Amino acid sequence: MGAETLSRENNHNESADRPRDGGAIPAARVGSVEQAAPIGEDQALEILARARTVVDPALRAAVESMPESMRRVVAYHFGWREVDGTPAEADAGKAIRPALVLAAAQACAANSRAVESFAAGSPGAGAGAGVGTGAVPADSFAVNSPAVQSAVRAAAAVELVHNFTLLHDDVIDRDVTRRHRPTAWRAFGATEAILAGDALHSLALRTLAEDSHAATGPALRRLAHCVVELCDGQQADCAFERRSTVSLNECLAMAEAKTGALLGTACAIGALYGGADEAGAAAMDAFGREIGLAFQLIDDLIGIWGDPAVTGKPVGADLLVRKKSLPVVAALCSGTAAGAELAEIYALDRPLTAAEVQRATDAVERAGGRAWAQGASCERMAAAIEHLSVAVPEPSAAGDLLALAELVTRRIR
Amino acid sequence: MGAETLSRENNHNESADRPRDGGAIPAARVGSVEQAAPIGEDQALEILARARTVVDPALRAAVESMPESMRRVVAYHFGWREVDGTPAEADAGKAIRPALVLAAAQACAANSRAVESFAAGSPGAGAGAGVGTGAVPADSFAVNSPAVQSAVRAAAAVELVHNFTLLHDDVIDRDVTRRHRPTAWRAFGATEAILAGDALHSLALRTLAEDSHAATGPALRRLAHCVVELCDGQQADCAFERRSTVSLNECLAMAEAKTGALLGTACAIGALYGGADEAGAAAMDAFGREIGLAFQLIDDLIGIWGDPAVTGKPVGADLLVRKKSLPVVAALCSGTAAGAELAEIYALDRPLTAAEVQRATDAVERAGGRAWAQGASCERMAAAIEHLSVAVPEPSAAGDLLALAELVTRRIR
Numbered sequence: 001m002g003a004e005t006l007s008r009e010n011n012h013n014e015s016a017d018r019p020r021d022g023g024a025i026p027a028a029r030v031g032s033v034e035q036a037a038p039i040g041e042d043q044a045l046e047i048l049a050r051a052r053t054v055v056d057p058a059l060r061a062a063v064e065s066m067p068e069s070m071r072r073v074v075a076y077h078f079g080w081r082e083v084d085g086t087p088a089e090a091d092a093g094k095a096i097r098p099a100l101v102l103a104a105a106q107a108c109a110a111n112s113r114a115v116e117s118f119a120a121g122s123p124g125a126g127a128g129a130g131v132g133t134g135a136v137p138a139d140s141f142a143v144n145s146p147a148v149q150s151a152v153r154a155a156a157a158v159e160l161v162h163n164f165t166l167l168h169d170d171v172i173d174r175d176v177t178r179r180h181r182p183t184a185w186r187a188f189g190a191t192e193a194i195l196a197g198d199a200l201h202s203l204a205l206r207t208l209a210e211d212s213h214a215a216t217g218p219a220l221r222r223l224a225h226c227v228v229e230l231c232d233g234q235q236a237d238c239a240f241e242r243r244s245t246v247s248l249n250e251c252l253a254m255a256e257a258k259t260g261a262l263l264g265t266a267c268a269i270g271a272l273y274g275g276a277d278e279a280g281a282a283a284m285d286a287f288g289r290e291i292g293l294a295f296q297l298i299d300d301l302i303g304i305w306g307d308p309a310v311t312g313k314p315v316g317a318d319l320l321v322r323k324k325s326l327p328v329v330a331a332l333c334s335g336t337a338a339g340a341e342l343a344e345i346y347a348l349d350r351p352l353t354a355a356e357v358q359r360a361t362d363a364v365e366r367a368g369g370r371a372w373a374q375g376a377s378c379e380r381m382a383a384a385i386e387h388l389s390v391a392v393p394e395p396s397a398a399g400d401l402l403a404l405a406e407l408v409t410r411r412i413r
Numbered sequence: 414m415g416a417e418t419l420s421r422e423n424n425h426n427e428s429a430d431r432p433r434d435g436g437a438i439p440a441a442r443v444g445s446v447e448q449a450a451p452i453g454e455d456q457a458l459e460i461l462a463r464a465r466t467v468v469d470p471a472l473r474a475a476v477e478s479m480p481e482s483m484r485r486v487v488a489y490h491f492g493w494r495e496v497d498g499t500p501a502e503a504d505a506g507k508a509i510r511p512a513l514v515l516a517a518a519q520a521c522a523a524n525s526r527a528v529e530s531f532a533a534g535s536p537g538a539g540a541g542a543g544v545g546t547g548a549v550p551a552d553s554f555a556v557n558s559p560a561v562q563s564a565v566r567a568a569a570a571v572e573l574v575h576n577f578t579l580l581h582d583d584v585i586d587r588d589v590t591r592r593h594r595p596t597a598w599r600a601f602g603a604t605e606a607i608l609a610g611d612a613l614h615s616l617a618l619r620t621l622a623e624d625s626h627a628a629t630g631p632a633l634r635r636l637a638h639c640v641v642e643l644c645d646g647q648q649a650d651c652a653f654e655r656r657s658t659v660s661l662n663e664c665l666a667m668a669e670a671k672t673g674a675l676l677g678t679a680c681a682i683g684a685l686y687g688g689a690d691e692a693g694a695a696a697m698d699a700f701g702r703e704i705g706l707a708f709q710l711i712d713d714l715i716g717i718w719g720d721p722a723v724t725g726k727p728v729g730a731d732l733l734v735r736k737k738s739l740p741v742v743a744a745l746c747s748g749t750a751a752g753a754e755l756a757e758i759y760a761l762d763r764p765l766t767a768a769e770v771q772r773a774t775d776a777v778e779r780a781g782g783r784a785w786a787q788g789a790s791c792e793r794m795a796a797a798i799e800h801l802s803v804a805v806p807e808p809s810a811a812g813d814l815l816a817l818a819e820l821v822t823r824r825i826r
Binding site for chain 2 (some may be wrong): 050066067069070164168171172190192193194196197198199200202203205207209210212217220221224225227228229232234235236238239287
């Protein structure tokens with residue numbers, strides 16, 4: 001298993017291999033719903049595996065409907081085929097977004113009176129099943145009720161959108177590796193990757209549109225709107241790399257658009273299929289966005305202080321390439337002497353030496369960038385849980401979503 | 414006013430300035446519905462102008478909803494802004510597709526019992542208005558009934574899809590001019606053009622999804638499916654340029670996907686909003702596709718035999734760049750000595766001389782490529798009219814669609 005990124009752009013697709021850095025990364029606090037079931041890595045991984053199992057047939061069926069000219073590129077990107085068309089079983093990504101859709105649908109259904117209709121056809125799956133344990137019956141996603149089928153289709157649509165943006169971002173960023181293989185544009189050419197991405201984009205929205213569930217219209221509008229946000233975030237990220245100064249607020253807005261928007265949309269869409277009203281969906285959207293920002297902050301910390309032995313990347317990897325990550329921008333905007341020293345190093349018109357990277361690392365810390373990012377990620381996680389308690393007041397119903405939030409922000413693999 | 418292309422790819426965006434070549438181009442025959450109103454250039458241009466007037470506010474409102482990072486590129490592409498953001502009134506294209514949506518909606522509404530509800534709120538506009546004259550009241554699109562508002566939104570969605578593909582195709586084909594201005598990627602960079610195209614794509618489908626008309630679901634599925642076809646067509650066109658041999662059937666399939674699919678989809682979507690059932694929509698789709706192919710055949714003839722004085726391009730422009738257009742592929746596949754001679758010229762590993770272009774031109778003609786394309790365009794137009802008579806049996810209701818078909822295939826400007 002391997003690299004997966006939570007952001008629209010893919011500067012992180014290598015770093016996604018890094019396991020959590022226990023030293024630098026603040027443990028997320030579950031706060032007001034701490035009384036919910038203890039959350040473990042095994043549980044989170046089981047939720048992901050189950051989501052993959054349930055969504056995979058919908059993903060494959062959707063891709064199967066494409067003409068071969070598009071399918072060969074998309075199936076390669078998903079790890080289902082080699083470049084020459086022979087079947088493969090390569091890494092298709094963690095599928096965190098579809099898992100969030102399904103977990104949000106289940107949580108909202110369990111939390112609401114809609115639970116009976118949502119779980120119709122599967123006695124035992126639903127509201128009561130996880131109470132007091134946080135555990136979810138293994139067959140809880142195998143229900144064939146129309147509402148669950150619709151949620152699965154929506155989960156597939158979200159994953160298709162995510163993958164369309166990866167195809168395009170790899171072209172834009174000229175990234176050569178994704179999930180341990182050459183990127184699609186490296187394997188097939190930029191034209192093929194752009195067109196396959198376009199086709200996948202339409203396929204995603206069509207997959208969502210292909211049923212008459214009451215949630216379909218609102219879900220489609222949210223997903224389409226989210227794509228515009230993702231584009232805005234990727235555009236800002238590219239633009240920041242060319243600018244000498246970026247404010248912390250600009251940087252946070254970019255991270256929300258690039259990383260938070262699709263996690264939020266996944267949760268909101270799931271909520272709609274779980275019977276939530278617009279207010280419930282909005283609270284779930286906010287939950288997902290905060291998780292996304294908490295993730296980004298932690299990812300950025302790992303990009304500076306991650307252990308090369310576990311990340312497989314050089315010491316201070318992000319500083320070496322002068323990336324304007326959140327802790328760096330916080331330091332640059334701190335008005336401190338250390339921030340000015342960092343700016344000087346970033347302004348050098350030549351590759352940085354190991355000593356300079358070390359000085360830059362120290363400068364980010366002395367300027368308060370590290371402490372700020374650690375604190376901000378804790379605050380984001382606390383805010384996420386606050387939003388979750390609004391969307392899903394019943395703690396026992398929120399177990400899977402909390403487990404996924406833990407996994408996302410602590411990068412359990 | 415200026416260049417507009419009917420195909421997804423834009424090799425023709427220069428040639429779109431060419432007025433019809435009266436000598437080489439067969440006049441389209443209106444066939445079985447010839448008894449309908451006489452069709453003139455003025456009428457067709459009036460239909461287009463009216464459609465632009467009606468759809469423009471919906472287009473601008475949709476684009477206005479985008480974040481500035483995307484809007485600046487899209488508004489430039491539409492001719493509404495200069496690169497620096499100052500307002501402009503440049504060419505936004507002919508808007509043939511939205512005109513087809515509206516004309517198809519009106520024709521189907523006029524043809525069916527749905528006319529009363531479709532035209533509700535506008536006494537005089539609708540079924541009876543054009544009977545015997547083919548004339549359409551000037552206010553027929555100004556109706557504020559919900560059904561017409563929905564059709565206008567759908568027309569805008571189709572135009573947004575068309576323009577998203579133009580943004581991407583210009584990047585893919587490295588085309589530098591569109592509608593007499595630098596292409597968006599030349600003005601803003603490829604990253605900006607790709608992302609603005611992605612955002613426009615989502616915006617298009619969201620624009621369509623933003624109402625609860627019964628036709629919205631089927632229309633959205635058709636439009637999303639059409640995008641996949643457009644991608645397939647553009648991919649094939651790019652692939653053909655790298656291949657030494659292409660069959661005529663492959664070439665026709667490519668032209669249908671690249672050029673016919675969106676015209677067909679525009680007509681089918683209009684039909685759905687006009688109250689047609691799936692069979693009616695399918696017949697309208699077939700009508701639009703045949704028009705698209707007739708257009709492509711004629712465009713390809715102009716690309717070889719168009720008068721440089723009126724096209725502004727060199728003699729035998731398409732042959733000079735060794736384009737595998739339909740008459741060329743017909744000649745290459747003819748099994749004649751002239752076809753073999755053409756293949757030899759196309760295989761030369763250096764720029765062609767004027768004499769060689771002339772020899773190639775003669776070879777296409779001697780191999781039967783010119784006569785085939787002329788005959789095929791007539792057949793396509795006849796087939797289009799056949800399909801139209803199925804979709805809209807009442808001749809008086811079909812006037813606008815026939816005028817638009819004339820305009821498309823004879824390239825009235």
